[in-house]
Amino acid sequence: MSKISFEGIGEVAATFACEAEVQAGQVVGLTGDGTVGPCESGGRICGVALSSEDGYAAVxxxxxxxxxxxxxxxxxxxxxxxxxxxxGMKKDEAGGTEYLVLRVESDGMVIRL
Structure with missing residues (x-):
């Protein structure tokens, strides 16, 4: 476990309407005008859902x-x-978007959106 935390630095969040399947902590993509939903494999992300309740998500x-x-x-x-x-996210050299990865852990990573 690292004594350095990068999480939350420069955090910018917005409220979107969301599909029922959206869960806090998952990456989401735009599915419509001001609406987010779960991303399919290989999809580009809009951001990370911080919360999801009553048809709205903080992203x-x-x-x-x-x-x-x-x-x-x-x-x-x-x-x-x-x-x-x-x-979550995966390495995708062929069709992915470039992100700065600051830390890699066994089940996750810290990235700059």
């Missing part, structure tokens, strides 16, 4: 945050990532 759209990871190993530095289809 972190900027700053440093922790996301779950699956698949190939990711190393700190710039990496192309996309949604993994289960609420």
């Amino acid at each position: 972190q759209i900027g700053g440093l945050c922790r996301v779950a990871k699956t698949g190939e190993e990711v190393t700190p530095g710039f990496a192309k990532l996309s949604a993994d289809g289960t609420g």
Whole structure:
């Protein structure tokens, strides 16, 4: 366990309407005008749901945050990532978007949105 925390630095959040399947902590994508939903595997993310209640979600759209990871190993530095289809992100050299990865843990990573 690290004594350094990057989470919450520069956090920018916005409220969106959301689909019923959205859960706090998962990456989400735009599904309509001002609406977010779960991302399919390989999808681009809009941000990370901080909360979801009564058809609305607070979504972190900027700053440093922790996301779950699956698949190939990711190393700190710039990496192309996309949604993994289960609420986290995965390495995606072919179709991903480049993010700065600050820390990699066994089940997650800290990235800059």
